[in-house]
Each structure stands twice: as structure tokens, then as C-alpha cells.
Amino acid sequence: MAELRDIVAYLCDRYPYPNELSNARLTKMIYLADWKSAIEREEQLTNLSWEFSHYGPYVPNVIRLARSEKDFEVKRGETIYGDQKELVRYKAESDAAAGYSTLKPEDKDLLDFVIHSVEDKSFTEFVKLVYSTYPIVTQERYSILDLVNLAKEYKEVAPLLGS
Amino acid sequence: MNHYSQTGWKKRIGGWIREYWSRGAVVAGAVLFSSVGLILSPQVEGWRWLLTSWPGRIFVLGVVLTLFGNAATWRREKRLAGLQQEVTELEEQVAALEDRVETRTRDYYAQFRTELARVLKEELGYGDTERISVYRHRGRTFQLLGRYSENPQFDRRTTRLYPDHQGVVAKAWEDRTAAELSLPDPEGDEASYYQTLEEKWSMDEETTRQLTMRSRALVGCAIYEPKGVDREAVVIVESARVGTITREEVVRAMEGEAGSRIYEFLEREESNEPDPNYAKEQDY
Numbered sequence: 001m002a003e004l005r006d007i008v009a010y011l012c013d014r015y016p017y018p019n020e021l022s023n024a025r026l027t028k029m030i031y032l033a034d035w036k037s038a039i040e041r042e043e044q045l046t047n048l049s050w051e052f053s054h055y056g057p058y059v060p061n062v063i064r065l066a067r068s069e070k071d072f073e074v075k076r077g078e079t080i081y082g083d084q085k086e087l088v089r090y091k092a093e094s095d096a097a098a099g100y101s102t103l104k105p106e107d108k109d110l111l112d113f114v115i116h117s118v119e120d121k122s123f124t125e126f127v128k129l130v131y132s133t134y135p136i137v138t139q140e141r142y143s144i145l146d147l148v149n150l151a152k153e154y155k156e157v158a159p160l161l162g163s
Numbered sequence: 164m165n166h167y168s169q170t171g172w173k174k175r176i177g178g179w180i181r182e183y184w185s186r187g188a189v190v191a192g193a194v195l196f197s198s199v200g201l202i203l204s205p206q207v208e209g210w211r212w213l214l215t216s217w218p219g220r221i222f223v224l225g226v227v228l229t230l231f232g233n234a235a236t237w238r239r240e241k242r243l244a245g246l247q248q249e250v251t252e253l254e255e256q257v258a259a260l261e262d263r264v265e266t267r268t269r270d271y272y273a274q275f276r277t278e279l280a281r282v283l284k285e286e287l288g289y290g291d292t293e294r295i296s297v298y299r300h301r302g303r304t305f306q307l308l309g310r311y312s313e314n315p316q317f318d319r320r321t322t323r324l325y326p327d328h329q330g331v332v333a334k335a336w337e338d339r340t341a342a343e344l345s346l347p348d349p350e351g352d353e354a355s356y357y358q359t360l361e362e363k364w365s366m367d368e369e370t371t372r373q374l375t376m377r378s379r380a381l382v383g384c385a386i387y388e389p390k391g392v393d394r395e396a397v398v399i400v401e402s403a404r405v406g407t408i409t410r411e412e413v414v415r416a417m418e419g420e421a422g423s424r425i426y427e428f429l430e431r432e433e434s435n436e437p438d439p440n441y442a443k444e445q446d447y
């Protein structure tokens with residue numbers, strides 16, 4: 001299974017607008033990767049346990065990892081409206097050459113798919129996409145999202161949805 | 164000049180020195196360093212040689228270039244610092260706006276619930292034995308977008324996608340309005356309740372058992388866009404009792420102020436509305 005560290009590093013390296021990579025955006029991109037993986041491979045890319053929290057699909061692991069690993073930098077600050085913001089940056093460059101050791105080529109394809117599917121979206125469209133995925137549409141807030149089983153359900157329902 | 168403006172000037176000068184002292188030191192150092200040659204040279208012609216001899220002209224040119232170059236660099240750095248500050252502020256605004264965008268989407272259901280509470284309580288005057296729900300038609304399913312009941316048990320949602328051939332919601336979507344006003348009492352005759360729903364409304368027992376409200380009266384009404392051509396959604400008003408809601412009352416409300424209020428919410432919040440069709444189009 002791919003390590004979260006490699007996934008976060010890969011997304012930080014490959015996402016074309018690194019200044020946009022807040023903890024919220026990065027976490028949701030990893031959720032999209034896990035959901036896509038559950039649909040296509042019947043397993044998550046990570047072993048994270050997703051919760052439909054107040055902040056949508058959420059795990060605290062991404063920001064914890066960024067804070068604890070020396071290769072990442074978390075820029076903390078406050079917006080002009082007093083809201084907290086945390087931008088995650090990947091500082092090390094050695095992994096780019098090493099090829100993110102725990103990521104298989106199909107994992108990289110999956111992450112590339114996520115990057116390409118959201119890079120040109122406005123934040124409104126990005127958030128709408130996340131909140132329109134089957135687990136978030138069908139599950140109650142504060143529930144744990146069993147993405148693999150929900151993907152099985154979704155594959156039965158998806159043909160009934162519009163094109 | 165008053166005390167406050169004097170303090171202001173002192174602060175500005177202090178700030179300027181803190182910001183630029185290193186560059187000033189470099190300029191002064193460069194000039195002094197070059198001047199060493201002048202001081203040590205015999206000055207037979209006085210200072211005129213600065214303008215008449217080649218070494219003197221080169222020295223003057225060097226000093227002038229050093230001063231102008233540094234002055235230009237200062238101005239440029241100041242402009243860059245201003246732009247950098249502007250970029251930081253804009254980034255902060257983007258982050259704040261993103262947070263607000265997410266809040267709008269995150270709170271879609273809560274906002275819709277508030278809107279529907281007004282419709283059910285203020286415009287229809289119903290109480291805690293009633294409930295109102297709004298569904299969008301997606302492909303061959305109905306998606307539950309909004310729900311409100313004063314009763315916490317009825318207010319719950321078990322799922323938000325339903326097949327589009329079952330229940331009053333399907334009939335209302337098809338025929339504009341639909342009603343079932345006296346289902347058997349599930350407390351007294353459960354079997355008859357399930358049987359009626361299955362035979363009349365194509366709802367199997369398994370589906371009925373998952374419902375969070377065992378309604379005895381339901382009225383469904385399609386909501387149209389203002390031109391009255393396209394159906395946008397279906398509203399279901401239901402009651403746990405017989406005799407509280409009437410078809411005429413609900414239809415009148417949905418064709419009037421209450422229907423407009425619901426349509427306006429759907430229209431206004433469309434960009435934030437969760438839509439599984441959109442996720443499917445994006446291959447998620």
C-alpha cells in the first residue's frame with residue numbers, strides 16, 4: 001500500500017499551483033484518489049479511515065504528517081477575515097529522482113488523474129465535485145465512510161444516474 | 164509640527180534605516196574604497212584632475228554609476244516589496260474566499276432545511292407530525308436535497324437517492340401532483356400498511372421498513388421554473404396523521420409563495436448543490 005508521505009509529496013510536486021495547496025484542498029484531493037481507487041480497484045489507495053466531518057471528507061493525518069516530517073513545511077497564518085489557513089509545502093527534492101518508492105506506476109496514474117481532474121477547476125467547482133461524490137451525497141454527517149463498500153453500492157446505482 | 168507628526172517622522176526614518184542600512188553601507192563602502200586611491204595619489208593639479216584625467220573621469224563615472232544604480236535598485240526593491248505584500252494579501256483573500264465557498268456548499272442542507280422550516284411552519288402552518296422534503300430528478304433516480312420536520316425522528320435521512328418509479332414522489336413528477344391521504348394505520352395494521360404501499364405505490368416492504376417516517380398522508384407537487392415549462396423538483400409534504408394535510412392546501416402553497424421560495428433557493432444555490440451526475444461526469 002502506498003505511503004501517505006509519498007502521496008502527499010507527489011501531489012505537492014506535481015500539482016501545478018503549489019500556492020493553492022492548503023491542508024483542506026490536499027486532504028480532499030487524497031479523498032478523491034481513495035474514492036477513485038475504491039471504484040476502479042476495489043481498494044483504497046491509502047489505509048486512511050475517512051470521516052464525513054463538519055469539513056466534508058476529512059482525516060487529520062495529512063496535516064499531522066506535514067507538521068511532523070522535516071521534508072514538509074506548514075505555513076500557518078490567519079486570513080484577513082480571521083480564519084485559520086495552513087499551506088503545505090514539500091521541501092525535499094530527492095524523492096523526485098527516487099520515484100516515490102512506495103508508489104506503483106498505477107498509483108501515480110491515479111494521482112495524475114486526480115490532479116488533472118481538479119487543476120483547472122475553480123474552488124467552487126472543486127468543492128462541488130467533492131460534495132457530489134456518492135459517499136458524501138448518501139451518507140449522514142459524522143459517519144465513517146466505508147469507501148470500498150460504498151463504491152460497490154455506487155456501481156449498482158451509477159447506471160441509473162444521468163450521463 | 165505637533166508631537167504625533169514628529170513621532171511619525173522619527174518612526175519612518177527609523178524604519179527606512181532598518182530597511183536600507185545594509186545597502187547604504189555597501190554604497191558608502193564602495194565609494195570610500197575607490198577614494199583610497201585618490202587620497203594616496205599626489206594631487207599636483209588639485210581636484211581638477213578628476214575631470215581632466217582619464218583615471219579621474221573613470222573614478223567620477225564609477226561613483227555616479229554606483230549611486231544611481233543603487234538608487235534604482237532601492238526603488239525597484241521597494242516596488243517589488245509592495246507587490247509581494249499585495250500578492251500575500253491577495254492569497255489571504257483567496258484562502259478566505261475558498262473557506263467561504265466551502266462553507267456555502269457544506270451548509271447547503273442546513274440552509275435548505277431552514278428555508279423548508281419556514282414553508283412548513285409559517286406558510287403551511289403544520290406541526291411536529293408533518294414533514295416536508297424536496298427531491299431533484301437525476302437520471303432514473305430522485306435525490307433528496309432538503310428536508311425538515313420539527314420531529315427529530317422524521318427529520319433524519321437514511322439515504323438520499325431513490326429509484327424514480329416508486330411512491331408519491333414518482334407520481335407527482337409524472338403527473339404534476341399526487342396524493343395519498345389515508346394509508347392504513349401502521350401501528351394497528353402493519354401488514355395492510357405495507358400491502359397498500361406495495362400495491363398502490365410500488366414500494367416493496369424492505370424499502371418501506373427503511374423509511375424514517377411511517378406517513379399516513381402524503382401530497383406531492385412538482386415545482387416549475389417561472390415560465391412554467393420545465394419541472395425543477397418535487398416537493399413532498401407528509402403527515403403521520405390522517406386529516407391534517409389536504410391536497411388543495413399543499414398544491415395552492417406550492418403554486419404560490421412557498422413554491423417560489425423553494426424554486427428561488429434551488430436557483431440561487433445551484434452552483435453549491437451536490438449533484439451525483441456531476442461527479443459521474445467527472446469519472447468519480
